Amino acid sequence: MKPNLPQIKNLSIREQTLVTLREAILTGELKPGHSLIEMDLSRQLGVSRAPIREALRILNTEGLIETIPYHGTTVRRLTRTDIEEIYSMRSLLETFAVEQVIRARNPDHLRRLRDTVEDMILAGRDNNINTVNILDRDFHDALIEMSGHSLLISMWQTVAMKARQVMALVNRRNTDLTQIARNHLPLLDAMEGGDIPRASELLRAHIASAGDLVAEDWQSDSAAVGDGS
Amino acid sequence: MKPNLPQIKNLSIREQTLVTLREAILTGELKPGHSLIEMDLSRQLGVSRAPIREALRILNTEGLIETIPYHGTTVRRLTRTDIEEIYSMRSLLETFAVEQVIRARNPDHLRRLRDTVEDMILAGRDNNINTVNILDRDFHDALIEMSGHSLLISMWQTVAMKARQVMALVNRRNTDLTQIARNHLPLLDAMEGGDIPRASELLRAHIASAGDLVAEDWQSDSAAVGDGS
DNA sequence: ATCTCTGCGATTGTCTACAATCTACAGACG
DNA sequence: CGTCTGTAGATTGTAGACAATCGCAGAGAT
Numbered sequence: 001m002k003p004n005l006p007q008i009k010n011l012s013i014r015e016q017t018l019v020t021l022r023e024a025i026l027t028g029e030l031k032p033g034h035s036l037i038e039m040d041l042s043r044q045l046g047v048s049r050a051p052i053r054e055a056l057r058i059l060n061t062e063g064l065i066e067t068i069p070y071h072g073t074t075v076r077r078l079t080r081t082d083i084e085e086i087y088s089m090r091s092l093l094e095t096f097a098v099e100q101v102i103r104a105r106n107p108d109h110l111r112r113l114r115d116t117v118e119d120m121i122l123a124g125r126d127n128n129i130n131t132v133n134i135l136d137r138d139f140h141d142a143l144i145e146m147s148g149h150s151l152l153i154s155m156w157q158t159v160a161m162k163a164r165q166v167m168a169l170v171n172r173r174n175t176d177l178t179q180i181a182r183n184h185l186p187l188l189d190a191m192e193g194g195d196i197p198r199a200s201e202l203l204r205a206h207i208a209s210a211g212d213l214v215a216e217d218w219q220s221d222s223a224a225v226g227d228g229s
Numbered sequence: 230m231k232p233n234l235p236q237i238k239n240l241s242i243r244e245q246t247l248v249t250l251r252e253a254i255l256t257g258e259l260k261p262g263h264s265l266i267e268m269d270l271s272r273q274l275g276v277s278r279a280p281i282r283e284a285l286r287i288l289n290t291e292g293l294i295e296t297i298p299y300h301g302t303t304v305r306r307l308t309r310t311d312i313e314e315i316y317s318m319r320s321l322l323e324t325f326a327v328e329q330v331i332r333a334r335n336p337d338h339l340r341r342l343r344d345t346v347e348d349m350i351l352a353g354r355d356n357n358i359n360t361v362n363i364l365d366r367d368f369h370d371a372l373i374e375m376s377g378h379s380l381l382i383s384m385w386q387t388v389a390m391k392a393r394q395v396m397a398l399v400n401r402r403n404t405d406l407t408q409i410a411r412n413h414l415p416l417l418d419a420m421e422g423g424d425i426p427r428a429s430e431l432l433r434a435h436i437a438s439a440g441d442l443v444a445e446d447w448q449s450d451s452a453a454v455g456d457g458s
Numbered sequence: 459a460t461c462t463c464t465g466c467g468a469t470t471g472t473c474t475a476c477a478a479t480c481t482a483c484a485g486a487c488g
Numbered sequence: 489c490g491t492c493t494g495t496a497g498a499t500t501g502t503a504g505a506c507a508a509t510c511g512c513a514g515a516g517a518t
Contacts, residue, residue, distance in 0.1 A: 048503040061290040070509040085380040151314040299479040
């Protein structure tokens with residue numbers, strides 16, 4: 001009956017520019033301090049400055065770039081304090097979310113989370129670091145989504161973006177991937193048991209340890225770039 | 230010595246537009262559902278569409294307006310769920326802040342907060358509702374600022390904006406103003422005593438009661454506008 | 459030698475005109 | 489009479505040119 005044709009979506013140039021630039025920043029392709037000149041972007045992307053400017057205003061509001069009037073736009077630099085703040089905020093938001101999810105007592109939710117963790121452990125065995133990272137992100141994103149709190153989700157996206165950027169910039173030390181994955185299991189157990197205080201504490205510790213690890217080998221200049229051209 | 234001349238600031242048209250529109254939305258002058266047509270704004274403000282569009286993109290990112298491509302831009306409508314979410318998020322962020330502030334143990338902070346509350350009580354005696362509201366906002370803003378957590382401050386601004394908008398849209402029932410002001414005193418006492426759990430709980434209750442009051446007499450359509458022209 | 463001022467290049471800010479897209483309504487066709 | 493189609497008007501999306509502003513280098517004065 002329904003041929004199930006792929007949805008045709010004609011994203012505006014502004015939106016395409018936004019996604020492109022944001023992704024480049026979050027993956028570390030565009031490093032902190034890199035200067036973004038509208039005219040250059042215009043030539044590179046083959047579009048006029050108008051949509052680019054609008055995309056830049058959005059990125060600026062999201063806190064990923066900084067603009068000095070009549071002077072230039074650069075990818076925002078990250079200090080160690082920024083990183084600590086990002087992780088403490090993550091902790092706050094996720095702890096809140098986990099509380100909501102536990103109260104909802106939805107078996108589907110827990111099953112979905114457990115599936116994700118199991119996949120993560122498997123990917124860890126294969127030493128597939130990329131998949132582990134993606135599944136880890138999925139897990140935490142899912143946790144927030146399940147709260148059903150749209151404002152929380154929106155604020156989470158902002159923080160999660162910044163966290164992604166930080167992750168891409170640090171040179172990860174080789175940690176035991178299966179261990180990272182397994183760390184999620186006690187949290188799931190606590191959630192299934194409906195033990196909010198314990199789940200909160202486990203999550204807090206989980207994120208704090210991740211944050212400490214990142215903050216530890218953060219040299220402010222490690223990923224910074226002088227000129228950017 | 231210092232003539233204290235007013236700082237000359239040549240804000241860009243984009244910025245002026247942004248501030249103007251945002252203020253109009255937050256004060257309820259522009260009600261949810263009201264449609265913002267770029268061309269009309271352009272004529273009214275006597276500027277071209279380009280800076281207006283950039284301001285609109287920012288407001289959109291801030292979550293105050295919604296744009297449907299090739300169709301129009303409207304002030305975002307607020308459901309009862311939105312309001313509950315705004316207040317629960319306020320609660321979360323402020324509770325976090327108060328914990329930081331207590332830990333910092335800075336006497337100046339507590340003094341400043343107490344001064345604000347005292348002024349608030351005085352304004353309440355005079356039945357000066359406007360001043361009470363401003364001081365109440367000052368109090369909560371100050372609490373967040375004192376945390377020294379810049380990411381928290383930034384997220385707070387987003388939430389506080391929305392809360393301001395909601396406050397402006399409900400037809401406040403005449404509550405005892407001095408009572409509102411006095412409600413802050415136990416919180417201050419707990420903070421001075423360094424009692425984090427008690428302070429958290431008081432703050433949570435304080436915000437929840439305010440939220441309930443607002444949510445109670447919220448009719449989704451009360452402040453909505455059909456056409457907007 | 460040092461200070462001041464002027465001009466230049468680079469970059470963002472703004473304006474105007476034109477293109478693309480959506481909704482609604484009127485008219486053709488069965 | 490209902491359904492489809494096409495056209496008009498409104499609105500946003502994009503382009504390209506021009507204006508405003510900033511930082512800096514270099515000339516000239518002291």
